[in-house]
Amino acid sequence: MHEIANRAAPLVRSAWDRVRRAWSAELADDRGDVPGWVLVTLMTAGLVVVIWALAGPALADLFEQAISKVSGL
Structure with a gap:
């Protein structure tokens, strides 16, 4: 062995x-990968904006329904 x-x-x-x-x-x-991080940050922000634009009205309606059920209005 x-x-x-x-x-x-x-x-x-x-x-x-x-x-x-x-x-x-x-x-x-x-030196790091600054352009890569900038791209990731911008793409993430873009995805948040797109998802918020698509789901924002539905989320606002859901919130209003929940508040109206809780408050009894």
Whole structure:
């Protein structure tokens, strides 16, 4: 068993070094993805506006019905 571990150790060490170098390069680049985040934010805001425009009247009617049932008016 030790013989297998001794033979595998350099391979594992080499793979670990490659992973560590790749992560170091990624972490060194701290510019971020500003255009991506802007796009996600704008798309989310657009979806909220579209959903609100479609469901707004139904939600307002549902709210008014609930208030009228609670208040007895």
